[in-house]
Amino acid sequence: MSRRAAPRHALRVLSLDLDDTLWDVAPVIQGAEQALRDWLGQHCPRVTARYSPHGMRALRDRLNREHPERAHDLSWMRVRTLQIALEDCGYALSLAEDAFEVFLAARNRVSLHPDVLPALDALKRRYTLVALTNGNADLERIGLDRYFNHYLSARGVGAAKPDLRMFEAVGEATGHAPSEVLHVGDDPVRDVVGAARAGMVTAWVNRRGDPWPGDHPPPDTRVGDLLALTGWLFRAASQAR
Numbered sequence: 341m342s343r344r345a346a347p348r349h350a351l352r353v354l355s356l357d358l359d360d361t362l363w364d365v366a367p368v369i370q371g372a373e374q375a376l377r378d379w380l381g382q383h384c385p386r387v388t389a390r391y392s393p394h395g396m397r398a399l400r401d402r403l404n405r406e407h408p409e410r411a412h413d414l415s416w417m418r419v420r421t422l423q424i425a426l427e428d429c430g431y432a433l434s435l436a437e438d439a440f441e442v443f444l445a446a447r448n449r450v451s452l453h454p455d456v457l458p459a460l461d462a463l464k465r466r467y468t469l470v471a472l473t474n475g476n477a478d479l480e481r482i483g484l485d486r487y488f489n490h491y492l493s494a495r496g497v498g499a500a501k502p503d504l505r506m507f508e509a510v511g512e513a514t515g516h517a518p519s520e521v522l523h524v525g526d527d528p529v530r531d532v533v534g535a536a537r538a539g540m541v542t543a544w545v546n547r548r549g550d551p552w553p554g555d556h557p558p559p560d561t562r563v564g565d566l567l568a569l570t571g572w573l574f575r576a577a578s579q580a581r
């Protein structure tokens with residue numbers, strides 16, 4: 341399938357993925373799960389005695405299978421998992437919210453890649469910026485809310501990328517056509533393939549230098565970090581003048 345991207349100088353909106361695009365998410369989730377486990381061990385020790393980390397994971401996987409209609413809502417999955425474990429061990433269900441808050445606080449202690457703040461500083465002067473995430477990162481807690489005009493999550497939209505509804509939500513929030521939107525993300529399918537299907541221009545943020553998976557149409561541009569993306573965009577803008 342070949343597709344002609346809209347010219348770069350026509351872009352008005354950047355929608356940005358968060359996890360693994362602005363920070364590495366695996367160590368963050370690992371730290372948050374450990375913080376949660378420490379809290380449970382202290383406040384609800386029968387839960388940690390009965391459920392190993394693997395056991396909690398299996399419980400969440402089971403919920404995922406039983407509730408495909410909530411699969412996009414990671415926060416619901418985690419709270420519901422905690423409720424089931426707490427109830428099973430004879431604790432009050434209300435403790436699930438306290439426990440989840442411990443998880444969330446740690447989940448939002450991310451280490452931004454060093455290119456992120458200088459790039460966002462430059463990009464926000466020229467574009468409407470939209471955060472478009474399948475996860476539950478909180479821009480305010482992270483201190484990034486001042487860069488973004490809109491925050492759209494799978495939880496709020498009711499579907500997860502690469503579902504078209506996520507990308508349509510960008511148009512609804514900003515009033516711009518898909519051809520005026522550049523979607524920026526690390527995931528070849530959820531970000532690049534999904535956004536291309538929605539008619540957006542696509543940028544693949546490939547921080548690890550991975551090969552592009554050959555069975556998918558390639559992105560309009562591939563960059564190693566967000567400053568490289570800024571260079572690509574601003575060169576186009578100056579050429580258009």
Ligand SMILES: [Mg+2]
Pocket residue numbers: 357358359360361525526527
């Ligand atoms: Mg990502």
